[in-house]
């Protein structure tokens with residue numbers, strides 16, 4: 429049987445703890461074995477990713493270690509770097525929040541004794557603060573193991589002071605183990621956190637790294653694998669991290685014998701005075717995602733402008749044209765990009781929701797999200813809010829949305845019976861059946877007007893195309909693929925064209941989507 433394509437598992441701190449317990453009770457992997465595996469794997473991944481750092485024979489490394497297993501991971505990592513010849517023990521120091529007792533037997537105490545015996549300097553932060561500070565200040569590389577998933581609430585006390593000092597150092601490379609200290613499932617925007625250059629994300633990767641509020645603190649996220657059996661991780665994860673490589677595989681390709689109606693049809697209501705570009709971008713997005721026919725219904729004063737140079741998009745007068753009178757019944761509808769929130773939009777919205785109740789995929793973006801706040805959906809809607817729209821829609825603050833996207837979206841999706849794509853520098857996607865996904869963005873090329881319109885168009889294009897294969901198809905997969913496609917296209921367009929127009933990003937999306945979904949023969953890739 430072919431493996432089901434999927435992203436990487438993400439877990440909460442609670443799930444990570446449950447996983448640890450089961451690893452110990454059922455797999456014979458006790459905390460000593462896990463810390464040993466994690467620390468060594470961290471050293472291997474880090475040295476393999478940044479070989480240039482280790483060209484300096486006098487490299488000074490300092491570990492900042494808390495008293496838990498996160499600190500133990502960091503110390504084992506340093507020990508492995510020394511044993512592998514990447515650093516000399518005499519150039520290394522341990523800045524520790526607590527010196528283990530001589531009879532203590534924990535992963536941290538053992539790692540500490542090994543480094544002490546090897547000749548690394550050790551400095552308790554509380555009694556030798558000045559020397560500890562000097563060791564951190566003079567280090568070329570700081571390994572942050574102050575606090576991991578054992579953090580309760582926000583950083584306080586000595587760990588907070590250590591983190592503050594590390595953040596003030598501008599010239600050292602800071603690598604965090606597992607998560608940047610201070611980062612946790614409930615972290616809010618103003619809670620202190622280490623700002624790392626890179627984070628060694630020990631499997632299973634912790635979902636808080638991808639909370640928009642903490643994502644920038646993690647820097648370059650490097651997955652560290654080989655710690656837990658895959659089956660064990662699968663049974664504890666509920667959220668997945670998707671990229672374009674993985675996401676393209678969950679969407680069927682077009683068939684060589686497809687024609688325009690079977691490739692999926694999309695109808696778009698978008699644009700208003702001052703926002704005509706949104707309609708054009710959304711329509712091009714639907715084409716770029718592979719839709720066979722795209723019809724754009726625009727306000728009467730805009731429609732002649734949009735009709736000229738519309739390419740293959742069928743543009744019509746939205747004041748009189750009705751859904752379906754363009755000689756096809758749409759497989760997917762998109763309402764909202766640049767549409768405005770005028771009450772005159774409500775009859776159109778009601779008719780679209782009526783179609784949705786009969787199974788037509790309906791993407792509601794921007795103004796249509798605001799307009800539809802009090803309407804009921806029937807399981808075939810995708811909402812695409814950014815933080816402000818989500819906050820208004822759910823009656824929460826923007827900060828809450830950015831701090832706890834998974835919890836908020838899971839509840840809202842279930843209540844509203846809608847797939848939700850929460851747009852931010854990390855995109856979160858939820859489904860009414862409880863599935864959750866994150867797509868790492870961090871793509872400043874997309875931080876520009878029109879990216880959201882493009883995403884909405886991509887979504888409608890994929891939903892329309894897949895609806896032909898699976899009536900009432902899996903809109904969650906369509907949403908995940910659209911978000912991953914937009915991110916990959918943003919990166920590709922930025923590499924080729926620098927700061928560019930969303931239509932240029934749409935062209936990059938068309939290339940990526942075409943390569944993924946137009947190259948195969950029926951049955952070869954998804955049979």
Ligand SMILES: NC(=O)C1=CN([C@@H]2O[C@H](COP(=O)(O)OP(=O)(O)OC[C@H]3O[C@@H](n4cnc5c(N)ncnc54)[C@H](O)[C@@H]3O)[C@@H](O)[C@H]2O)[C@H](O)CC1
Nearest residue numbers: 462466494495496497498575576577578580582583584606
């Ligand atoms: N399954 C896995 O993910 C594995 C994880 N490993 C590593 O273990 C840590 C979690 O270890 P744990 O001992 O449970 O906790 P920490 O090391 O994170 O200890 C917390 C540290 O911080 C102190 N502390 C707690 N709350 C606060 C606070 N509010 N302010 C200041 N200090 C606080 C506490 O006293 C401890 O000193 C995980 O992250 C991984 O790195 C293993 O690798 C095995 C597999």
